[in-house]
Amino acid sequence: MSEVKKIATRESYGNALAELGAQYPDLVVLDADLAGATKTGVFKKAFPDRHIDCGIAEGNMMGVAAGLAAAGKIPFASTFAMFAAGRAFEQVRNSVGYPHLNVKIGATHAGISVGEDGASHQCNEDIALMRTIPGMTVINPADDVEAKAAVKAAIEHEGPVYLRFGRLAVPVINDPASYKFEIGKGITMREGKDVTIIATGLEVSESLEAAKMLEADGVSAEVINIHTIKPLDAELVVASAKKTGKVVTVEEHSVIGGLGGAVAEVLGEQAPTKMLRIGVNDTFGESGPAKALIEKYGLDAKSIYEKVKGWL
Numbered sequence: 395m396s397e398v399k400k401i402a403t404r405e406s407y408g409n410a411l412a413e414l415g416a417q418y419p420d421l422v423v424l425d426a427d428l429a430g431a432t433k434t435g436v437f438k439k440a441f442p443d444r445h446i447d448c449g450i451a452e453g454n455m456m457g458v459a460a461g462l463a464a465a466g467k468i469p470f471a472s473t474f475a476m477f478a479a480g481r482a483f484e485q486v487r488n489s490v491g492y493p494h495l496n497v498k499i500g501a502t503h504a505g506i507s508v509g510e511d512g513a514s515h516q517c518n519e520d521i522a523l524m525r526t527i528p529g530m531t532v533i534n535p536a537d538d539v540e541a542k543a544a545v546k547a548a549i550e551h552e553g554p555v556y557l558r559f560g561r562l563a564v565p566v567i568n569d570p571a572s573y574k575f576e577i578g579k580g581i582t583m584r585e586g587k588d589v590t591i592i593a594t595g596l597e598v599s600e601s602l603e604a605a606k607m608l609e610a611d612g613v614s615a616e617v618i619n620i621h622t623i624k625p626l627d628a629e630l631v632v633a634s635a636k637k638t639g640k641v642v643t644v645e646e647h648s649v650i651g652g653l654g655g656a657v658a659e660v661l662g663e664q665a666p667t668k669m670l671r672i673g674v675n676d677t678f679g680e681s682g683p684a685k686a687l688i689e690k691y692g693l694d695a696k697s698i699y700e701k702v703k704g705w706l
Contacts, residue, residue, distance in 0.1 A: 399538075400563040403596075404502040406541035407559045408433025411470060411500075413542075415441045418468060418549055424459055426452045426473040432502045434472045452477045456485035456497070463495040468549055471497060475504035475558060479520035490554050491527040498548045498555045504534075505646035506674060506691055507562040507596065509684035516679035522651025524556040525624050531577060532624040534558040534653075536598035539568035540621055543575035551577055558595065560646075562684045565599045580627035582634070586616030589706060590634040591698075593644040594620045594653045600688075601644050603695035608702060615702070623653055628660045635667040642670045642702050646693055649673040670705045672698060 415421055415437060424446045429435040438445035448455035452473050459469040471478070478501040479486070490497045501520060508516045524532045531551065535541040541559060548555040567583070583598065584605055593601040598619045605615040616634055620627065635641050641661065643654040654671035661667045674691055688694050692701065 398565045400565050401538040402561055402563045403535055403538065403541040403559040404431075404433050404561055406535075406538040407500055407502065407545060407557070408436040410542040410545035411437040412440045414546060414549060415444070420466065420468045421549065422446065422462055422467045422469045424448055424455050424469055424471045426450055426455050426477065428473055431474070432472045432500065434500070452482040453485040456482045457489050459497045460489040460493070460495050463497045469497055470500050472500040472502070474515060475501035475517040475520045476515050479523045479556070480517060483523055487527055491530055494529050494553055496552055496554070498557065500557050500559065502559040503561045504558045505560060505595070506679045506687050506693065507560055507646060507684040509561065509687060510681050512681035513678040518648045518674045518679065519651070520558065521623055521647050521653065522655070525651065525656065527554075529553055530624065531555045531622065532558070533577070533622050534595040535621050536595055536619055537564055537566045537568055539566060539570045539573050540575060543573065544621065547575050547577050560596055562596065564596045567599050567602065575621070578622050578625040578627060580621070580630045581619045582616065582630070583619050584615065584617040586614040586638065588614045588638060589640045589642060589702060590616045590618060590638045591642045591644060591702065592618045592620055592631065592653065592657055594623060595646050597644040597646055597693060600693065600695045600698055604698035604702065607695065607699040611703060613703070613706065620653060623656055626656050626660060628664065631657055631660055632665045635661055635665050639667065640706070641667050642672060642705070644693070644698055645673045646688075647673055649675055670701065672701055
């Protein structure tokens with residue numbers, strides 16, 4: 395059996411920008427002295443006159459991006475999620491969100507899988523922060539194929555978009571030949587009847603593995619990939635919840651305000667359903683190897699399997 399190909403979605407981000415640069419001449423990429431880490435250096439090499447290094451001044455970078463958008467360009471402001479959503483939140487809210495400008499935010503190194511950089515850089519709050527900004531679209535792709543498609547969709551979408559990418563290489567689970575990305579539309583990755591597992595980002599592949607383990611125990615789990623957390627695919631979520639009667643959300647983010655919160659809001663209003671939220675439980679991260687941290691914080695396939703089995 396051949397080994398599953400693994401690619402970090404931050405790599406996908408940089409490659410997608412470089413591939414789309416010629417197709418979209420108004421595309422401009424900004425970075426905050428992290429072009430090597432965010433992988434926008436790939437775009438810089440191909441289009442040096444359309445790459446702007448704003449230095450370690452993320453708030454200012456968002457202001458520059460807003461100005462470029464107001465002038466008709468399509469700017470991608472790139473930096474770590476902690477700095478894009480955290481340090482620059484006020485500028486994103488007031489300079490991008492409030493005037494509803496066509497700025498795309500490429501936030502890399504999100505979640506606990508940042509690893510050795512530790513709690514100060516492991517942003518488990520960014521989805522919650524960005525969801526609160528009116529008109530902001532929030533996308534968290536699961537693999538290389540989805541990440542590249544998300545970048546293209548963001549370019550073609552009119553309005554602010556927050557794109558969340560990871561540092562850890564993750565399995566490629568989508569077929570590039572048949573995959574179709576649509577903002578606001580989730581994807582049923584696996585049919586089931588006993589429980590619905592709704593996952594986002596790198597947790598989609600982990601949830602698919604957990605579903606296989608559950609199947610061995612006679613539990614049929616439906617797995618849904620929610621790549622767009624805002625706007626959420628409420629129709630798909632509600633339909634699956636009514637089908638199975640039990641919903642589990644899995645995310646590499648705080649259980650407060652992220653995917654679990656978004657799903658709970660929809661179900662609470664439209665189809666009250668028993669729920670289990672799996673994520674980072676109201677705690678900061680710590681320094682360590684990414685895979686070891688994912689296991690310690692209960693976000694790996696085995697932990698998901700054990701939590702769902704115990705809950706059921």
